[in-house]
């Protein structure tokens with residue numbers, strides 16, 4: 001099997017991730033923060049080490065790192081916790097449904113209004129798009145750092161600075177950049193990311209960084225193991241947002257995943273771009289293949305293509321039969337397909353363990369499929 005769906009979730013994970021996740025289940029680890037006995041304290045230390053490691057990666061205070069179930073959960077907390085009736089929200093054409101569905105639901109209920117920022121022909125958004133769309137009611141700007149369809153990376157630093165000039169806080173969806181593109185220094189007020197993609201952790205992990213100038217309302221309230229004498233939700237971070245038992249095995253794995261990513265630093269992004277550029281170069285030579293997204297735009301290891309006259313799902317299925325795991329369809333990003341004028345695409349996304357040989361094998365398989373058209 002050749003796995004090229006790392007944009008959905010990364011595989012394989014580093015061996016230390018597997019060992020750590022299994023290790024906390026094999027040994028007597030208790031419920032973190034739920035007791036004074038040694039098993040609970042050991043578990044609490046794992047959670048704290050993970051929080052501290054993520055905080056160090058983001059150059060943030062550890063208490064501002066909130067663990068969530070996935071990136072969607074982090075986005076929902078940021079959006080539903082921050083917006084009020086009458087707010088206007090700026091969003092982008094490349095937003096995933098993790099962003100679009102909560103926002104569209106609020107819009108349909110008449111709670112908020114939405115504007116989509118203008119993108120140029122390469123799919124890039126200029127800071128001036130914010131100047132054009134902002135209104136006195138604009139309460140939040142939601143940016144997608146990299147498209148999960150084309151892999152194109154926006155200049156988040158410049159866009160965030162543009163929104164801040166109007167005093168508008170920014171939620172950055174870093175689902176496709178966390179672990180590969182630097183996130184610290186961008187100055188996002190809310191930063192949502194999965195732990196299970198580029199950060200190499202297990203599924204069931206996500207992170208919301210909550211900046212100093214924002215204070216979303218919690219969506220979930222309950223036991224935190226702290227201030228138990230009170231029936232009211234604690235106001236201190238991270239407890240305010242983390243009610244209920246945490247996913248200890250997954251967080252133990254995430255800790256190792258983030259350490260792995262940090263140990264390889266910028267090499268992972270450079271390597272993944274090298275692989276995806278090699279794939280693009282080969283696919284562009286095949287008659288009947290269209291590759292999406294500007295060649296020269298900044299990107300991550302994600303690429304979409306189509307074969308003339310064939311549905312993307314049909315092509316993905318044909319590749320699956322030949323041993324390749326790629327995703328066909330809309331990738332939960334209908335607005336991006338509207339922008340591209342496509343009904344779906346076949347997406348290849350690489351990870352740190354992907355190889356040039358796998359890329360060549362995929363190109364050969366697509367060549368063979370294209371020749372049978």
Ligand SMILES: Cc1ncc(COP(=O)(O)O)c(C=O)c1O
Nearest residue numbers: 070071072096098148173175194
């Ligand atoms: C840009 C983007 N945002 C959000 C998500 C949702 O991430 P998760 O599956 O962790 O909820 C994805 C998933 O692919 C994504 O690509």
